[in-house]
Amino acid sequence: MTIKRIAELANVSSATVSKIINGKDKHISEATRQKVLGIIEREGYIPNGIAKSLKMKRTKTIGIIMPDVMNLFFSEIARGAEDAAERKGYSVILCNSDNKQSKEEKYIQILQEKMVDGIILTASESSISKSLDRCNTPMVLVDRDIASDKKVGRIVVNNEEGAYNATNFLIKKGCKNIGFISADSKTKLSAARLRGYEKALIDNGLKIDKEKIFLQNYTIESGYQGTMALLMQTEIDGVYCGNDLIAIGAIKALKEKNIKIPKEVKIIGFDDISISQYIDPPLTTIKQPIYQMGEEAVEMLISMIEEKSIKMTKVLETILVERGSS
Amino acid sequence: MTIKRIAELANVSSATVSKIINGKDKHISEATRQKVLGIIEREGYIPNGIAKSLKMKRTKTIGIIMPDVMNLFFSEIARGAEDAAERKGYSVILCNSDNKQSKEEKYIQILQEKMVDGIILTASESSISKSLDRCNTPMVLVDRDIASDKKVGRIVVNNEEGAYNATNFLIKKGCKNIGFISADSKTKLSAARLRGYEKALIDNGLKIDKEKIFLQNYTIESGYQGTMALLMQTEIDGVYCGNDLIAIGAIKALKEKNIKIPKEVKIIGFDDISISQYIDPPLTTIKQPIYQMGEEAVEMLISMIEEKSIKMTKVLETILVERGSS
DNA sequence: ATGAAAGCGCTAACAC
């Protein structure tokens, strides 16, 4: 069923049907309007959005590229993004990159072929600025800091400050030997959090001890292994974890070793993913407004798409949420 | 940049360029092939997939409608689905319905307008069979049982059997007073799990006690409240939870009441979402092959799309994973 | 080995 067929059935032209469908019907008589609407309803006609997109040169679709939706941090961003998109009449295509540059580049290509109106890129790694510069589609980066000539939007959080506050909190709580478990500091994100940790130590007259720093991945497994490693090689009474997943792994390791949390070792995480409040003990963490980051990303993106306005960078606040783990 | 422009630059026709792009170039001379490819590369030409889709009447895109990606169960399905789709050259549009019929219907409409080649519907509720019957797009239902005249694919698990096994396991472990906390049994899914629970009780000569049954939602909060309610109104030494989220809430409640798990009360869940092994104590649960369900759903869907073959229903196996909570 | 041309379903400028 096409608009043309509907037009025939109603004895009008396809232009008339088009106008009615799109609400541009101020100059259409109520009689034909009703007739056409009736036929559309009766025939169960559904407009071909692909044809419309070809003509209009917009798809009302955005792409979102992230490492992994199964990660609670990213699934919350995805949900915030999809909700905001839905409100604005956009759909979202989901792409999981596993932080692999090759997959990111492939998806950027595919999304451009699909003529998405904009792209949201979410990850923890840096790099691929080349393929970005080549890409003319509006883009906003979330939780990610890539240098690029391209005018991209950015939704960020002050990671250094957050890590500083976390470490400082542990110190105020009396910790003297604070471990740091996070992802490889080759990524800017992790590097910023490491800087915050080190700065807090220095500002409080504590010294930086390489033995207390364990860098691997943002996973539960890494948190577990890192904690076991620190326990083995040094003394700790507090651990700042690069994210909540790591903190969950750390807590697991500590429990296995029968070390009391927070009494003997205090734990603080970063993110405040949805599960963190249900962990035992409930996780003290630096809360990022994750859902909101997804929302703001698409709102910024859509304003770039529709109004061509460019608000280049939006910095969101983190807050420390104190729960039972420290 | 269009195919036509590339053709001009290469002094060939757009038909020739099209053939080269699509590998239908057996009759194209290597010279022109190289020339055209060179120009495409140099100009950074990206084919317009929308125009292609209009012509070809397929978009290589599928839609997936689920209650909420932030729920670990659904995010794992989404990941399995996206991975499988990516392998087959398809993209996926993500839609969160919050289990609301109105949103599901809206998304079904939008996905049809976007001319997706197929739709995956994942949820725990029943109903909306009307809008399904009206929809001609190939569809597969995951974890969901809706009667429909339409030829839809189905990926399911034997929920009654799973719940039976779970309850039976608790009984074999010595439990005599087993609670049941799950979602409202108006949904077929929850009803099946309730039947399994009741059947296991009866088969073991235990009797069904309404006081031990708490029906609300598939959430941590419901698990917490349900456990508190059961503790108040009856005696329990084991709880079968309708899913792992409920089990997590139940564990939280038990810990607050200083009740030892599994010594005083044993807990078993359903799903085996990714976090369950990291809970304290690690959760014993009926494992569904969640990721695989997402994969199989898109594989079935794509075979329906491409080969028009219809494998109507695929039943996947659950297995009991014993961990520390019972 | 290559090209001309029709047409996918829609919108919008312009006629009437």
Next chain:
DNA sequence: GTGTTAGCGCTTTCAT
């Protein structure tokens, strides 16, 4: 108030 028509960028049949 309503209709005619020219594309949007691509694929494909049929010529040559």
